[in-house]
Amino acid sequence: MPHSVEDIEIQLLLEALYHQYHYDFRHYARASVKRRLIQARTQLGFSSFSAMQAALLHDLSTLPRLLNYLTVQVSEMFRDPAYFRALREKIIPHLRTYPSLKVWVAGCSNGEELYSLSILFREEGLEQRTMFYATDINPEALRAAEAGIYPLDQIRKFTENHQQTAAPTSLSDYYTADYGRAAFDKTLRERVVFSDHSLVTDAVFGEMHLISCRNVLIYFDRSLQDRALGLFRDSLARKGFLGLGAKESLRFSKHAEAFADFVREEKIYQRREP
Amino acid sequence: MSGAPFQAVVIGASAGAVQALLRLLPALPGDFPLPVLIVVHVPPDRDNALVSLFREKCTLPVKEAEDKERAEPSTIYFAPSDYHLLVEQDGTLSLSSEQPVNYSRPAIDVLLATAADAWGAGLCAIVLTGANDDGAAGLKAVAGAGGVAIVEDPASAQFPTMPAAALAACPTARVMTLADLLIFLPGLVAA
Numbered sequence: 001m002p003h004s005v006e007d008i009e010i011q012l013l014l015e016a017l018y019h020q021y022h023y024d025f026r027h028y029a030r031a032s033v034k035r036r037l038i039q040a041r042t043q044l045g046f047s048s049f050s051a052m053q054a055a056l057l058h059d060l061s062t063l064p065r066l067l068n069y070l071t072v073q074v075s076e077m078f079r080d081p082a083y084f085r086a087l088r089e090k091i092i093p094h095l096r097t098y099p100s101l102k103v104w105v106a107g108c109s110n111g112e113e114l115y116s117l118s119i120l121f122r123e124e125g126l127e128q129r130t131m132f133y134a135t136d137i138n139p140e141a142l143r144a145a146e147a148g149i150y151p152l153d154q155i156r157k158f159t160e161n162h163q164q165t166a167a168p169t170s171l172s173d174y175y176t177a178d179y180g181r182a183a184f185d186k187t188l189r190e191r192v193v194f195s196d197h198s199l200v201t202d203a204v205f206g207e208m209h210l211i212s213c214r215n216v217l218i219y220f221d222r223s224l225q226d227r228a229l230g231l232f233r234d235s236l237a238r239k240g241f242l243g244l245g246a247k248e249s250l251r252f253s254k255h256a257e258a259f260a261d262f263v264r265e266e267k268i269y270q271r272r273e274p
Numbered sequence: 275m276s277g278a279p280f281q282a283v284v285i286g287a288s289a290g291a292v293q294a295l296l297r298l299l300p301a302l303p304g305d306f307p308l309p310v311l312i313v314v315h316v317p318p319d320r321d322n323a324l325v326s327l328f329r330e331k332c333t334l335p336v337k338e339a340e341d342k343e344r345a346e347p348s349t350i351y352f353a354p355s356d357y358h359l360l361v362e363q364d365g366t367l368s369l370s371s372e373q374p375v376n377y378s379r380p381a382i383d384v385l386l387a388t389a390a391d392a393w394g395a396g397l398c399a400i401v402l403t404g405a406n407d408d409g410a411a412g413l414k415a416v417a418g419a420g421g422v423a424i425v426e427d428p429a430s431a432q433f434p435t436m437p438a439a440a441l442a443a444c445p446t447a448r449v450m451t452l453a454d455l456l457i458f459l460p461g462l463v464a465a
């Protein structure tokens with residue numbers, strides 16, 4: 001329900017983005033989208049959202065710059081260590097019983113969560129039987145994820161987090177540091193498929209044993225959260241697991257029935273029998 | 275007293291927050307007709323302990339704000355630590371882990387600006403004690419949207435910097451002591 005002229009302009013801008021490029025932000029949580037578009041307007045030097053819309057439609061270089069505002073790329077390795085610890089202690093024992101595994105990191109950003117999982121699976125001896133799918137809609141983020149290089153000043157936090165997951169190894173076993181950057185071991189991505197995939201517009205692409213989708217759904221409105229959760233339900237194998245972000249839950253979803261709490265505090269769910 | 279009908283109260287507080295809120299929140303009656311949304315600057319790596327503290331002291335139910343829930347009347351919501359709290363135009367709440375604003379997450383500016391957008395003239399916003407200038411831009415947005423903007427009197431606030439910065443950014447804001455607020459708040463009526 002647009003209120004002001006500005007809100008109408010934003011709605012039109014998002015329509016243009018969808019019709020021209022098939023990026024659909026129309027049902028993202030609008031308050032946050034608006035804040036980030038206001039930042040973009042100032043920092044990219046547009047006088048109005050209408051001017052931004054004209055540039056978006058007529059100048060190809062506008063899209064990637066705008067995408068970096070419309071998608072939130074804040075992430076960390078082993079973000080919320082208790083989540084990864086719960087995966088290690090409560091989910092891995094179940095996954096061990098399968099001869100082969102598929103893991104989907106939906107909304108992988110620059111790859112922090114993906115590398116966290118591939119390290120955890122290596123530590124637990126499951127990496128060789130696992131295929132990882134790391135997906136996002138931001139092409140720059142996907143490229144960064146594939147490169148696996150992070151500023152050294154983030155590594156201390158990543159290391160602290162990793163240690164809190166009851167890790168049997170040290171994070172420094174997995175990267176080499178120089179020139180202020182840490183490059184993660186490329187063997188960590190040997191079993192990873194990086195791919196452009198939108199939770200809003202794309203479909204099921206495989207049968208997963210674990211889907212980890214953290215801090216993506218909070219940027220969606222409720223209808224879009226339901227769309228994504230329906231996609232997860234349809235993508236999970238029998239008794240497959242779904243992990244969400246610390247402040248995300250199925251409570252308000254129409255798909256709540258399709259999942260059972262598995263590790264309640266960590267927002268890890270298990271698909272119920274259909 | 276303010277006779278005009280309201281839709282919500284939002285409060286931002288930083289250093290000195292607990293003591294100030296301990297005076298204000300327990301005094302709100304159980305039939306206080308508005309949602310109360312609060313951002314307090316808390317350290318990121320801790321669970322927001324404010325909820326359990328105030329739950330014990332308040333007549334009104336106190337909870338941590340959850341993503342996509344509706345802001346209900348007669349309820350006090352605290353932003354979770356390490357997440358921004360935003361209000362959508364339909365009066366539901368959103369959380370976000372976007373970059374800190376004014377070095378803070380949650381940031382008072384983010385709550386106030388989005389609440390101003392959602393509730394306009396139906397909003398009453400209060401900037402309490404604190405040692406930084408978060409909330410100044412947000413309070414200006416509240417006043418700009420026709421809402422009632424209030425700062426704790428810097429002369430009596432435990433940490434005057436934050437309310438003073440808000441007053442400087444929003445000179446039309448009303449200046450109230452905690453004692454004034456104790457009389458003003460219970461007089462607010464719902465739209």
Ligand SMILES: C[S@@+](CC[C@H](N)C(=O)[O-])C[C@H]1O[C@@H](n2cnc3c(N)ncnc32)[C@H](O)[C@@H]1O
Pocket residue numbers: 071072073074075076079106107108109110112113135136137138141197198199200201213214215216245
């Ligand atoms: C805040 S990051 C989360 C990163 C990581 N999962 C974590 O928890 O730290 C959100 C990511 O979701 C991606 N994203 C946004 N909309 C998406 C969509 N429709 N489908 C897939 N990914 C999306 C963004 O590009 C961004 O990389």
